[in-house]
Amino acid sequence: MDRSVSFTLDFEDLRTDPSVQEERVGLVTERILDRLRELEIRGTFFCVGELASRYPDLIRRVVADGHELGVHGLHHIPNDLLGPDRFRSDNREAKRLLSELAGKDVTIYRAPQYSLIPTTPWVPEILTELGFLVSSSVLPARSPLYGWPGAPATPFLWPSGLIELPSPVMKFGPLTIPFLGGTYLRLLPAAVRRRGVRKAHSDTVLWSYCHPWEFDPDEKFYVYEHGGWLVSRVGWLNRKHMLKRVEAALRQGVGRPLGERAASLADLPTFDPAQIEVESESGST
Numbered sequence: 001m002d003r004s005v006s007f008t009l010d011f012e013d014l015r016t017d018p019s020v021q022e023e024r025v026g027l028v029t030e031r032i033l034d035r036l037r038e039l040e041i042r043g044t045f046f047c048v049g050e051l052a053s054r055y056p057d058l059i060r061r062v063v064a065d066g067h068e069l070g071v072h073g074l075h076h077i078p079n080d081l082l083g084p085d086r087f088r089s090d091n092r093e094a095k096r097l098l099s100e101l102a103g104k105d106v107t108i109y110r111a112p113q114y115s116l117i118p119t120t121p122w123v124p125e126i127l128t129e130l131g132f133l134v135s136s137s138v139l140p141a142r143s144p145l146y147g148w149p150g151a152p153a154t155p156f157l158w159p160s161g162l163i164e165l166p167s168p169v170m171k172f173g174p175l176t177i178p179f180l181g182g183t184y185l186r187l188l189p190a191a192v193r194r195r196g197v198r199k200a201h202s203d204t205v206l207w208s209y210c211h212p213w214e215f216d217p218d219e220k221f222y223v224y225e226h227g228g229w230l231v232s233r234v235g236w237l238n239r240k241h242m243l244k245r246v247e248a249a250l251r252q253g254v255g256r257p258l259g260e261r262a263a264s265l266a267d268l269p270t271f272d273p274a275q276i277e278v279e280s281e282s283g284s285t
Contacts, residue, residue, distance in 0.1 A: 001200070002205075002206075002253075003197055003206065005197065005206045005207060005208055005250055005253065006043060006044065006206065006207040006208070006254070006255035007041055007208055008043055008046065008207050008208065008258060009029075009032065009043065009210055009212070010046045010211050011047040011048060011051060011052070011072065012025075012048045012051060012076045013025045013048070013051050014213060014225070016222060016223070016224065021220070022219070024212075024218075025055075025212045025213070026055050026058055030058065030061075032215060032243075033061060033062065036065070037065055039250075041254050042065075042066045042068070042257055043257060044108065044207075044258045044259065045062050045067050045069055046070040047062075047070065048072045048073055048112075049074040049090075049093060049095075049098060050094075052094075052097060056101055059102075063102050063103065067257065068108065068258065069102045069108075070106065070109060070136070071094045071095050071106060071109045072110050073090060073091065073094060073111070074091065074094040075090065076112045077112060078112050078146060079111055079112070079117075079123055080115055080120050088130070091126070091127070095130060095131070107131060107132050107133040107134065107259065108135070108258060108259045109134070109135050109136070109137065110137050111137035113146050114137060114145070114167065115137075116138050117148050118148060123137070124162045124164075127162055133162065133163060133259070134164075135162055135165070136164075136165045136258055137164070138151050139166070139167045140169055141169050141175075141176035141177065141178070151271065153169055153201065155203065155204075155205055155262070155265055156268050157269070157270045157271070158270070158271065159270060159274075163265065163268065164271070165205050165207070165261070167181060167209070168180050168196065168204055170199060172192065180193060180197075180206065180209070180249060181209040182209060182210060182211065185208060185245050185246065185249065186239070186245060187234075190245070193249055197249075205258070205262075205265075207255065208246060208249050210246060213235070215242050215243055217236075217240040219236075221233075221236055
């Protein structure tokens, strides 16, 4: 089994009042890029389109440094709040913006907040229609925000032919958690992450995910939109150690950018939620 871990970053800005809250996402992302260059690590940057349009030189640097660009929506809005029509138009525009900045077609996508869920089954077909080849949008577990419990935890195809690389997960007591990402990577003991990598299914494509703000202990506290005080407070915990946590996760082997890894996969199973629903209604097993 390939135990290497690919690096991915969701380039997004969560500030709720830009007139008061300092914009630090560009500064912090430059620091992350500097460190990745030192370590000779190439990853995948999933970029919010409107934010990328404010930082065109930074996005060009991402590409020049050998990283892969992916679309993270035009705005950081979960898909269930968009609906099919706006989802299509938003991601068409985000794909156009990022492809122009990359100088080549951008064909990989990640849903904001992993909002590819049972109530947004139209997402994969529209992504394929728009020319995307790979998605990294499913959290195959229950989550306080968005998740799809029962979805495959290893790479699969949607009926449209789109490749899905689900978030790596592991059992942690009664919970199933994305042990290589975000809050979990920042707060849980390193032994949890090592166990998750060691016990991962042989077909799993391992990747970490994080956000620029998680590397920024100097950012002044504010309450996230839709987050509440407690969730927002958790978002500030242990930020000063996030870089070391990510480096440790990658130390045992750095995986290639996700699009390259997806291109090497073959004979993937197809996950068709509509068929599963029909079988469930008919009583089939």
